[in-house]
Amino acid sequence: MSSASQRVQLCQTPAARARTPPQVPARRALERDPEAVKEWLELRYPKLRAKAKRAGGILLCQDETGFRSECSHGRSWSPRGQTPVGEVTGQRFGVNIN
Numbered sequence: 001m002s003s004a005s006q007r008v009q010l011c012q013t014p015a016a017r018a019r020t021p022p023q024v025p026a027r028r029a030l031e032r033d034p035e036a037v038k039e040w041l042e043l044r045y046p047k048l049r050a051k052a053k054r055a056g057g058i059l060l061c062q063d064e065t066g067f068r069s070e071c072s073h074g075r076s077w078s079p080r081g082q083t084p085v086g087e088v089t090g091q092r093f094g095v096n097i098n
Helices: 003-011 034-054
Strands: 065-068 094-097
Touching: none
Parallel strands: none
Antiparallel strands: 065 094
16 A cells, blocks of 8 residues: 555545445434324325225325425535535525415
8 A cells, every 4th residue: 555545545534435435314303203103104004095095095194294495405525724615505485384
């Protein structure tokens, strides 16, 4: 191994040496109840799906939600002292679904 590659290895973080890319963590609600989710998936959902199938329909789930076309960058890299800039459109819109 050359001295240049040794210097690069010494400067890398343990995550970079392990070839682990930076990641944005998944979001989960603090109020999430794993037992309730399991019950829904194993007991309630199959019954609802079967009922819809017998009626010749499909099962659709709806919740109040909203969408915005705003850009949300996760993580980026740049040299120290140079803030990364992501070019995004200034044209935004939103829609609420009830």
